[in-house]
Amino acid sequence: MRNLHENSLQAALKACKGSFISVGIFSLFVNALMLVPTFYMLQVYGRVVTSGSISTLVMLTIIMTVLVITMGSLEWVRSRIMVRVSTKLDVLLSRDVYKASFKRSLESGGMDASAQSLNDLTGLRQFLTGNGLFAFFDAPWLPIYIAVMFLFHPWYGWVAIGSALVLLFLAYMNEKMTGKALGQANKENIAATLYTTKNLRNAEVIESMGMLNTLMHRWGMRQKNVLILQSQASDKGGIVSAVSKTFRMLIQSLILGLGAYLAVNHEISPGLVIAGSVLLGRALAPIDLIIGSWKGFIAARSQYDRLNDTLDKLHAEPERMALPAPQGHVLVENLIVCPPGSKTPILRGISFGVPAGSVVGIIGPSASGKSTLARALMGVWAPQNGVVRLDGADISNWDKDQLGPYMGYLPQDIELFEGTISENISRFTDVDPEKVVRAAKTAGVHEMILLLPDGYDTVIGSEGVNLSGGQRQRVGLARAIYGSPRLILLDEPNSNLDEVGERALASAIQELKLTGATIFVITHRTTILSQLDRLLVMSAGGVSMYGPRDQVMEELNKQQLAAQQKAAQVATGTAPASA
Numbered sequence: 001m002r003n004l005h006e007n008s009l010q011a012a013l014k015a016c017k018g019s020f021i022s023v024g025i026f027s028l029f030v031n032a033l034m035l036v037p038t039f040y041m042l043q044v045y046g047r048v049v050t051s052g053s054i055s056t057l058v059m060l061t062i063i064m065t066v067l068v069i070t071m072g073s074l075e076w077v078r079s080r081i082m083v084r085v086s087t088k089l090d091v092l093l094s095r096d097v098y099k100a101s102f103k104r105s106l107e108s109g110g111m112d113a114s115a116q117s118l119n120d121l122t123g124l125r126q127f128l129t130g131n132g133l134f135a136f137f138d139a140p141w142l143p144i145y146i147a148v149m150f151l152f153h154p155w156y157g158w159v160a161i162g163s164a165l166v167l168l169f170l171a172y173m174n175e176k177m178t179g180k181a182l183g184q185a186n187k188e189n190i191a192a193t194l195y196t197t198k199n200l201r202n203a204e205v206i207e208s209m210g211m212l213n214t215l216m217h218r219w220g221m222r223q224k225n226v227l228i229l230q231s232q233a234s235d236k237g238g239i240v241s242a243v244s245k246t247f248r249m250l251i252q253s254l255i256l257g258l259g260a261y262l263a264v265n266h267e268i269s270p271g272l273v274i275a276g277s278v279l280l281g282r283a284l285a286p287i288d289l290i291i292g293s294w295k296g297f298i299a300a301r302s303q304y305d306r307l308n309d310t311l312d313k314l315h316a317e318p319e320r321m322a323l324p325a326p327q328g329h330v331l332v333e334n335l336i337v338c339p340p341g342s343k344t345p346i347l348r349g350i351s352f353g354v355p356a357g358s359v360v361g362i363i364g365p366s367a368s369g370k371s372t373l374a375r376a377l378m379g380v381w382a383p384q385n386g387v388v389r390l391d392g393a394d395i396s397n398w399d400k401d402q403l404g405p406y407m408g409y410l411p412q413d414i415e416l417f418e419g420t421i422s423e424n425i426s427r428f429t430d431v432d433p434e435k436v437v438r439a440a441k442t443a444g445v446h447e448m449i450l451l452l453p454d455g456y457d458t459v460i461g462s463e464g465v466n467l468s469g470g471q472r473q474r475v476g477l478a479r480a481i482y483g484s485p486r487l488i489l490l491d492e493p494n495s496n497l498d499e500v501g502e503r504a505l506a507s508a509i510q511e512l513k514l515t516g517a518t519i520f521v522i523t524h525r526t527t528i529l530s531q532l533d534r535l536l537v538m539s540a541g542g543v544s545m546y547g548p549r550d551q552v553m554e555e556l557n558k559q560q561l562a563a564q565q566k567a568a569q570v571a572t573g574t575a576p577a578s579a
């Protein structure tokens with residue numbers, strides 16, 4: 001059971017705790033067994049060479065071979081456990097990380113639409129299966145080696161302790177000198193990659209207006225910053241790495257000298273001269289490896305921090321009781337909406353009600369808040385205040401999976417997804433050919449689809465066919481009306497349509513109206529006015545008029561006439577002086 005205060009990354013790591021403990025125990029045995037070659041050497045020197053007993057040599061060799069093979073097998077099992085851990089983490093986390101990336105993109109209004117978190121998860125997984133991590137498991141067993149060194153001779157023990165302290169100090173210096181710069185470089189690198197991805201998406205605009213050099217220059221500045229930070233860190237890391245390598249070589253030779261001195265004074269056997277040096281090398285290897293793989297560790301640490309941060313914001317969705325299928329009654333009460341990341345409201349306290357089965361036109365000047373209202377009605381942007389009710393229930397209280405099929409949304413920037421036309425229309429659920437064709441026919445796009453190379457099976461996106469703006473808009477309309485949505489919102493559905501497309505749209509609205517769906521149509525054009533029951537006029541984030549279409553049109557015409565008369569009076573100088 002997951003603790004309420006922990007996010008899914010912490011819970012997943014907790015679930016892998018047993019495996020980490022096993023790897024720790026395996027590491028203990030692996031490190032203990034790594035002493036075998038040293039002891040074999042000592043025995044060969046001490047017993048076989050002095051006694052000349054071949055049978056002892058054979059016996060020792062058999063024991064050494066079995067133990068070394070056991071060590072190899074344990075090491076293999078240890079790495080297999082980590083591979084399983086990395087797969088388990090992926091299984092436990094990838095859905096949440098995907099969801100969190102999606103949520104971040106939604107909440108940032110698309111400004112933070114990157115797969116960085118999924119890359120972070122991959123990076124973390126790769127670190128878990130790399131060699132660098134084992135150094136962290138091996139380093140804690142350093143005391144075993146030091147204890148053995150003490151058994152050989154106390155001076156050996158003290159040298160081992162001194163050397164380990166020097167290397168640990170160097171590892172600490174490495175972190176101090178490079179950690180911050182490397183973390184910063186990673187951050188800058190991600191920002192530069194995101195910047196490039198966004199630009200590459202707009203390649204046509206860049207090409208047509210010759211903006212490549214200036215944008216490349218901007219990218220170059222960011223990249224330069226990344227390189228400066230990286231090379232600063234690498235320079236410092238390089239010094240520490242060189243010092244630690246030199247120190248290790250030096251100390252390994254010096255300990256040979258010390259061994260020779262002790263052997264000459266008959267304090268240790270000649271076999272221990274070499275054994276001491278070999279053992280010291282073995283003991284210090286993990287610390288050396290930690291210093292060498294510090295860059296990878298820092299990257300993994302940043303990946304962990306970012307994932308932790310992202311998953312912290314992903315709160316578990318509360319279980320929602322299933323509500324009956326909505327009819328389509330919409331009630332908007334004192335709705336105040338700010339865009340993601342902003343505290344300035346765009347919609348300033350809007351209220352209106354729409355009976356099920358009505359067709360409502362939303363009109364108003366640019367930036368008056370029409371698309372923002374659309375997002376709020378679709379439950380995409382959460383209101384700061386007020387509520388959008390569908391059949392009396394707050395739209396944010398509906399389970400999205402349950403509500404989705406009853407909603408149809410055609411946004412202004414239509415994005416179709418990689419896949420076939422039929423998959424796109426059926427919203428990537430199981431394709432029901434009858435429903436797909438019905439939606440396409442209602443949207444007036446059936447004939448156009450049949451003319452495509454593979455009809456409904458035509459693949460669109462980077463792997464397939466590119467549709468024109470009008471075609472995309474009509475396929476998007478078919479997707480919005482697929483199934484039996486009760487609440488449909490079309491944001492400027494005719495912006496890319498020709499005359500035939502507009503006629504198809506008008507008849508689609510008529511047909512949908514017969515199904516009893518509530519339809520909102522945002523438009524700047526007057527061609528579909530005849531299809532509307534009601535008109536909602538927006539101005540500066542508020543509703544300036546709302547009511548039956550003819551009544552609102554009449555009022556609008558009156559206002560327009562009055563404005564024209566006033567303009568004419570101003571032009572002729574007969575306007576009354578304003579107070």
Ligand SMILES: Nc1ncnc2c1ncn2[C@@H]1O[C@H](COP(=O)(O)OP(=O)(O)OP(=O)(O)O)[C@@H](O)[C@H]1O
Pocket residue numbers: 108109339340342346364365366367368369370371372373
């Ligand atoms: N993601 C966003 N972040 C910040 N501000 C936004 C965002 N989207 C829209 N706005 C701001 O909200 C205001 C209303 O925009 P909205 O798109 O709702 O207007 P609109 O009436 O649909 O305009 P148009 O007819 O040009 O499509 C604008 O001032 C716009 O700058």
